[in-house]
Amino acid sequence: MNSSQPFAASARLAWRETLIPYVRLIAHPFLGLVLGVILVVALFPIVTNSPTLREEIFLVLMAVILASSVNIIMGYTGYVSFGNIVFFGLGGYVAFFMMLTFHVHLAVAVLAGGIFAALFATLLGIPVLRLRGAYFALATIGINEAVRAFVNNFDPFGGSVGMNFDYSFYDAYGGAKNALWLAYYAIVLVALATVAASFIIKQSKFGLGLMGIREDQDAAQVLGIQPARYKVIAYAISALFPAMAGAVFFFKNGIIEPGPAFSLTASIEGLVAVMLGGFGTVAGPIVGAVVYDRLRSFLLTSGAFSELHVAVAGVLLLLIVLFVPAGLVGELRRRVPWLRKYTE
Amino acid sequence: MSRSIARYAGLGLMLALFVLLVAACATPPPPPPTPATSAPQPPAATSAPAGGATKPIVIGFTASQTGNLNVESKKQTQGLQLWLDDVKKAGGIKLSDGTVVMPEIKFYDDESKTDRVQALYTKLINEDKVDFLISPYSSGLTKAAAVVSEQNDKVMLTTGAADDKTMEQGFKGTYQLYTPASRYLAGAIDLLKKLEPNAKKIAIVNEKDSFSTTVANEAKAYATAQGFEVVLAEGYDTGTTDFAPFINKIAAANPDAIMGGGHFQDGTTFAKQLYEKKVPVKMIALLVAPADAKFTEIGAGAEGVIAPSQWETPVTYSPESAKAANLPWYGPTVSAFVDGYKAKYNEAPSYHAAGGYAAGLLLQKALEDANSTDAAKVKAALDTLNLLTFYGQIKFSTDAKTHGKQAGHTMVYIQWQKGADGKLAKQIVFPLEAKTADAQARQ
Numbered sequence: 001m002n003s004s005q006p007f008a009a010s011a012r013l014a015w016r017e018t019l020i021p022y023v024r025l026i027a028h029p030f031l032g033l034v035l036g037v038i039l040v041v042a043l044f045p046i047v048t049n050s051p052t053l054r055e056e057i058f059l060v061l062m063a064v065i066l067a068s069s070v071n072i073i074m075g076y077t078g079y080v081s082f083g084n085i086v087f088f089g090l091g092g093y094v095a096f097f098m099m100l101t102f103h104v105h106l107a108v109a110v111l112a113g114g115i116f117a118a119l120f121a122t123l124l125g126i127p128v129l130r131l132r133g134a135y136f137a138l139a140t141i142g143i144n145e146a147v148r149a150f151v152n153n154f155d156p157f158g159g160s161v162g163m164n165f166d167y168s169f170y171d172a173y174g175g176a177k178n179a180l181w182l183a184y185y186a187i188v189l190v191a192l193a194t195v196a197a198s199f200i201i202k203q204s205k206f207g208l209g210l211m212g213i214r215e216d217q218d219a220a221q222v223l224g225i226q227p228a229r230y231k232v233i234a235y236a237i238s239a240l241f242p243a244m245a246g247a248v249f250f251f252k253n254g255i256i257e258p259g260p261a262f263s264l265t266a267s268i269e270g271l272v273a274v275m276l277g278g279f280g281t282v283a284g285p286i287v288g289a290v291v292y293d294r295l296r297s298f299l300l301t302s303g304a305f306s307e308l309h310v311a312v313a314g315v316l317l318l319l320i321v322l323f324v325p326a327g328l329v330g331e332l333r334r335r336v337p338w339l340r341k342y343t344e
Numbered sequence: 345m346s347r348s349i350a351r352y353a354g355l356g357l358m359l360a361l362f363v364l365l366v367a368a369c370a371t372p373p374p375p376p377p378t379p380a381t382s383a384p385q386p387p388a389a390t391s392a393p394a395g396g397a398t399k400p401i402v403i404g405f406t407a408s409q410t411g412n413l414n415v416e417s418k419k420q421t422q423g424l425q426l427w428l429d430d431v432k433k434a435g436g437i438k439l440s441d442g443t444v445v446m447p448e449i450k451f452y453d454d455e456s457k458t459d460r461v462q463a464l465y466t467k468l469i470n471e472d473k474v475d476f477l478i479s480p481y482s483s484g485l486t487k488a489a490a491v492v493s494e495q496n497d498k499v500m501l502t503t504g505a506a507d508d509k510t511m512e513q514g515f516k517g518t519y520q521l522y523t524p525a526s527r528y529l530a531g532a533i534d535l536l537k538k539l540e541p542n543a544k545k546i547a548i549v550n551e552k553d554s555f556s557t558t559v560a561n562e563a564k565a566y567a568t569a570q571g572f573e574v575v576l577a578e579g580y581d582t583g584t585t586d587f588a589p590f591i592n593k594i595a596a597a598n599p600d601a602i603m604g605g606g607h608f609q610d611g612t613t614f615a616k617q618l619y620e621k622k623v624p625v626k627m628i629a630l631l632v633a634p635a636d637a638k639f640t641e642i643g644a645g646a647e648g649v650i651a652p653s654q655w656e657t658p659v660t661y662s663p664e665s666a667k668a669a670n671l672p673w674y675g676p677t678v679s680a681f682v683d684g685y686k687a688k689y690n691e692a693p694s695y696h697a698a699g700g701y702a703a704g705l706l707l708q709k710a711l712e713d714a715n716s717t718d719a720a721k722v723k724a725a726l727d728t729l730n731l732l733t734f735y736g737q738i739k740f741s742t743d744a745k746t747h748g749k750q751a752g753h754t755m756v757y758i759q760w761q762k763g764a765d766g767k768l769a770k771q772i773v774f775p776l777e778a779k780t781a782d783a784q785a786r787q
Contacts, residue, residue, distance in 0.1 A: 052470045055463035149581070152552055160552040160579065164487060166513040167494055176495035180462075253458055255487040257554055260458045300460070301452050301467070310410055 022200060030344050031199045034283065035192055038064075042188040054184050056297065058252075061191040063293040065245040066266070067273035067285035068198045073238040074271070075279035076207055077231060078214030079129065080137045082267060083144030084242060087117040089261030090147065091243020092250040093157055099251065100163055106173070110186060110247040117243030118236040125235040129228070132217075141264065148262035162257035169254070183252040187245065194241040199282045201237070202344060210234055211280075276320055278327025282344040287328050398436065398444045401717055403707065404451065404474030406464045406489070408481050411456025416696045417481035420504050422689055423700025424449060424478065427708075430676070430684065437708050439715050447704075454480050458488045465492040475717060476500075478703050479518075481696070483507030483525075483555065490518050499722050501707060503699035506654075507558060511741075511749035517719065519726050519740050520750040521702055525555060526562035528652045529603055531757050532629035533567050535650070535774045536601050539783050540626045543600035545575045547625075549590050549614070551606020552579035556631060560604055575599050584610055587617045595623055605630030612639055619645030626785045635695070635758060640768045647762055648786040650773065652755040654695040655735055657682050658772055658780045659756055665777075666732035675705045678734040702735035759783055 025031065042061070045054035070084045091113035098109045128139050152160045173179040201207040209230045212220035217227050250256040269292065277288025292313075299312055324331045333340050403424075408417035428449055431437060436444040450472055452464045461480055468474045469492065477493050479486040479502035486505035493500040499517045502510075506522040536543050546567050550560035557579065564574050575597040578590055594602060602618065602625050605611035611633025618628060619642070627650060633639050634651035659678055666673035676684070681701060685693040693701075706729070711717060713725035730739040730752060739752030757774040761781060771781035 050470065052463075052467045055466040059460065059463055152581070160557045161554045162484075164509060167491070168514055170491075176491055180491075180495070252491075253462065253488045254491045255458070255484060257484055259553075260484065263457070266459070297460070297463075300455070301464075 022204060025200050025203050026196070028199070028203065030282075031196060034195055034199070034286070038188075038192060038195060038286075042191075045184070051180070054181070058184055058187055059297070060290055060293045061187050062245050062249060063270075063273060063289035064286050065187075065191050065194045065241050066270040067277070067289040068194045068282075069238045069241045070270045071238075071274050071279060071281075071285040072198060072201060072210075073231075073234050075274060075281070075285070076201065076210040076214065077234045079132075079231065079235075080271070081140045081235075081238065082137045082271065083140035083142070083264065084238060084270060085264065085267035086140075086144040086147050086262060087121065087239035088242040088246035088249075088266070089144075089151070089258075090120060090246070091117045092246030092256055092261050093151060094243075095247030096163055096250050096256045097157060099169075100165065103172070106182060106186060106248070106251055109251070110190070110244050113247035114240045114244040118240040121236045121239035122232055125232040126228070129231040129235060144262050144264060144267065148258050151261070152258045158256075160258060162255060162261075164255040167254070180252055183248050186248045190241060190244045190248065195282070195286065197237060197241070198285070199344060201234075202282050206230065206233070214280075272317060274327075276317065276327055278330030278333075281327075281329050281333070284327050284329040291328065397442075398446050399717065400446045400448060401475040402472065403447055403449045403476045403478060403704070404465075404468035404472060405449070405478035406454035406461060406468075406480045406485070407451050408456040408485075409453040411454075413456040413481050413485075416504065416694075417456070419694050419696040420481055420700035421451065423685070423693065423697035423702075424704050425700075426681075426685055426688055426697075427701045427704030429688070431704070431708060437711050439712065441715070445711055445717060447708075450474060454485060456482075456485075458485055461485050461488045462492050465489045469493070469496050469498060474498075475719075476707055476722070479503060479505050481505075483510050486510060490515060494518065497719060499707075499710075499719050499726070501703045503703040504696060507555065508562075508749070509558075512746050514745055515748050517723055517748075519706075519748040521699055521706065521735075521738065521753070522654055523750055523753045523755050525558045528559045528631065528755060529563035529629060530566050531652060531755050531774050532601075532603060532627070532650055533563065533570055533572065535757060535783055536572075536627050536629075537570060539785055540600060543626055544571075544573055545597070545599040546572050546601045546603060547576035547594045547597055547599035548574060548604045549576065549578050549580065549587075549594065549602065550604035550631070551582055551584075551610050553582050553606060556604070556606040559631060563603055580606075580610070582606070582610070585613055587614050588621075590614075591617060591621050591623060594618075594625075595621070599625060601625055601627040601629065603627075603629045605633055607631070608633045608636055608638070612642055615639070615649050616642040616645045628786065629757075634760060637692075637770070640760065646760045646768055648759065648784060650757055650759045650783070652757055654753070654755065655698040656695065656756055656758055656770065656772055657692055658770075659734075659736070660772075660778050660780075661732055661734055661736055669732065669737075671730060671732045671737065673733070674709050674731050675733045681734045698735050702733060702738070705733060705735075706738060757783075 042057060045057055070081055073079050073081045094116045095109035095113035098104045098112055124143065131139055151157050157163065170176040170179040173182055209225040212225055213227050213230060221227055273288035273292045274285045276292055277286065278284030295313060326334060329343055333343055407421045408414050428447060431447060436446040438444055454461050454464060477498050477500040479500055480489055481504035483505045486502050487510045490500065494515055494517060497517060501519050501521060503521045506525040508524045508526045511520050548560050548564055550556040564577055567574055576593055576599065578593065580590060605614055611630045615630060629650040634649045635653040640646045661678060663673040682693060685697060709729065710722045710725040714721035726740060727742050736754065737752035741747060741749040741751045754775060756772050756778055758770050759773045760768045761771050761784060763769045772779050773781060773783035
């Protein structure tokens, strides 16, 4: 009894020691600034009651979620996950299935989709994260293709036909109009959570461990970091948020099919956004995603470029990779040292 | 030196990107003219004009200018543009009060992906203030667009979207022009019954994608209901190039007919390999691929292959056949459409192009019948339409659950047959009243 009490006390202390830095991080001005900016932008369509703006910002936020998530495993940990979109699709499928079959609310389905994908990533990560470099990148592509092939043949998920909601499905949410607004609020919340998680990980001891693994896994291990555990946790987190975004996106679309759910192109676009903005930083993927998405949208709807938008985007990205390899935020940090404090 | 140049280039690029970003974020960006829109932006809502006034309307849609659907989608858009030309040549759509409705079209690229479809339709409705909508190409994209168009009480004519399920959810303003997927192979099964009364066994081998699977499932049910035995029902993955395992299974099941396929590439390869392995069946009916003229590039393998098609240039719909069927005729004759299309685009129109033209034509008819551009009145007019055009019969379901689903249009079935000159020619073999040649059983 006597001996267990000090142990309990020290355990409590250890917990507090672990938690307090995270609590402090939440109050960090940089995080407040980034979340504040996202919130203000997100409020625009609500204040102006503009569905067009809402749809545009929905896509931007979705790009931010995908890029920031892949940055956790790629930018912080150094594991290039080419097929990270697999979690977007899986989360979408699990959530869609639950909403269609069990009529659960969107919020429940989003959480369920996220948790399922995180668990899937945990189980998958244990063997796959043993691979390094190009082998891991190739494996993630393989996983995406394998899951797509599985879903294509999995009848409860509708097989190759996929699943779709009846239009009347949205009546439970007060009609399609309200449902689309609800989807927007949901994506805003997921985006805020993603960015907060990205920042907290970067600033925490855990994040330092991940970066240690990125620089030299063997050296990190010598210093007492458990690479296997760290990597699996990072992988699970990078799966959680895309899955939630997928759940919201397909709810809004009313239809889910294997092709759009596990699109490798979308996966690579996420990587491009990370490279464009600056990998390994918190702000980089956000800036990259915003720039990339806005650029694409601008080129798509502009008269002069509408036929050439893919080519124009391709040339710009090539130039970026050639001349600004650290990405926009990385370059800014390199050139303007005093800005480093404000651009994590 | 070169390093500093690189630096400045990098910096310049960043600046340029930010300028682009700011330009793109400026809300709302002035809607730039698409290649199709040369006319000035029409006002959102013109007040009811007095007699003889011109009232501009805008028809909006997204087209797959890039991505894997771009060939079909482009033809659809070309068909619609030809209709627009014809309307303009005729001086607009005249209503009985003397108002002339002058349509314009406005479209964006959806990259053949669902990602942006909802955002672009929202933009078309709210920013560009389009009056009527046409669907994107393909059922998946159309489904996503319908969620937006329905909630804004817009009229949307869907073309290039044959899925049944999409049209069975109680839509109020969505109208389908294509014969639904469930009826794609039904005619082939009817034809088999007529051609080979002793045929009993059918093998169905289809691509495992949404469209082909829907068709195959419905064909299986229909074949069983018609007294056939489906001895094999298998799906192959998109992009399959080696059909040997399936052909072996088919040979083992010894069917009288093979049905299925999917899209152009796989269907062509499948037909070629069936020919090479000399599978002895009376009929081969495949989706999509044989309807394309390029199908004959596989040579003798194409002979005798049957395909369903929404429309083909030799169809025999005419004012006379309308009279015989006791239906009103509307729009250009088949030859007027085909000639007009050839003159403008230098190629024969495919069924996608005919569908695009028909979408405009049906909207034109509904506007005339409604005598108004009011969405509710146009909907009411579309609900009561039952007519024959160059594209075939058009009638929409008015049942609450399947409202807007196509109920009048039928597929035609083509077969590649060797002509007197030894060359393969496309013949319409079914329905019998539209045939240009008798169907031939394979030897």
